[in-house]
Amino acid sequence: MIKKPKQLLVPNSEALVNEALKDLGQRIEQPMRRAFLQRALSLGGLSLLSGCAVVDEESVESALLKVSRFNDKAQAWLFDPNRLAPTYPESMITRPFPFNAYYGEDEIREVDEASYRLEVTGLVADKQAWTLAELRTMPQETQVTRHICVEGWSAIGKWGGVRFASFLRRIGADTTAKYVGFKCADDYYTSIDMPTALHPQTLLTLTYDDQPLPPRYGFPMKLRMPTKLGYKNPKHIQAIFVTNTYPGGYWEDQGYNWFGGS
Template sequence: MVLHGRMNFFIFLLVLLLVSGCVEPQQTPTANISETEDTFFAGRELTSIKEQRNNAIKGTQFINEATYTLQVTGMVNKSLNLTYEELLALPVADRFVRMDCVEGWGFDARWTGVTLSSIFNDSGLQPGAKNVIFYCADGYSTSLELDYLRGNDIMLAYRLNNVTLPSDRGFPLQLVAEGRYGYKWAKWITHIEVTDQSYEGFWESRGYSNLAILEKRGFLPF
């Protein structure tokens, strides 16, 4: 009976690993050596980039700044193809936000970028729009509710701890999904689609919550 119980426990752990981000290769992010990384912001200590853990489904994606565009399509009044320079020219958001992974780790950082509200001000939104899908260069995708994105001024970050977002952290853009688990923090974003339909992304289609709201008790969003 004891042996049987131990086998069940190990099977449970194996299943947990298979459905979690733990099976994905972890990378050690690197900051741009030509820039000086902030260590404090708004009176709070920041986790250095080299100490921030990072997961990705296909490893680091390297995107050419000169040819990059962010597509904005779907239920918008005007589709957009924003260059990196055009994104930098939009109103700047700058704030302290903690990222928490479902694996139980997290880090504190300064994020600088452009809010999705600023982008939607340019594109306009059609009546009935409810959700926004984020597509990434590595094939990853996820979605979030439009009301959450606009109500919380959620941003797409292009700087981390006051240095240009490193490639291994999602250059040129990482979604800063404040108050949601890390699998909603999409990296290497190339396309945003506004829709009235629900959408399950990479991890959500594998059983993770589509809301991914941080909980005070535990960290598994099932």
């Protein structure tokens, strides 16, 4: 797991420096991660094809990426918008529900509720930002579903919030667009396909186990999709945008499969 380096900052200049670091950081870190990925894949490629004297490692890598794109299409084709993920009795909830992120528990971001606004941009009619109180006035529902991690483990949890399809319709989103993207307060970002965004079990969650979502599970809000792997479920969401331009994602840009469905 790649952990984000800790940034030590003077408190009053924090916002300004943070902004600059964020821009810079993405430019610096991405090529480093890519180099890491290349090295990692090449080693694997070499050990497999060690019989051959000359192996074009980049072509092996690009072939694997092509298959991953093909797997995106295969999964979109397999995805049934009406098929529901299994739900479980509350007695089966995993306690404690595991914490998981690209950083450790000591780096969990604290988001201030009073100043929090959810930004909505892209192909939507109403771009007004949302407060948490406003989101809480929308009809809420809960689900007890299985979270499946790309690492293989799974855990059952209970999430509550607004059905994402209702939210998208409320803001007048173009539901014929290809992607919905997410930017998060912990610098995580990801994106999903529109059919999954409109799935009845896709929830913009505000609670975990009937309590306001704690920071470790993504306060103030997490998009919960029992039809997708854990890394597709963004926490600490700050901005939602609807687009036809492929937005990628934090792990997806490093080689995880983009569709990431289950």
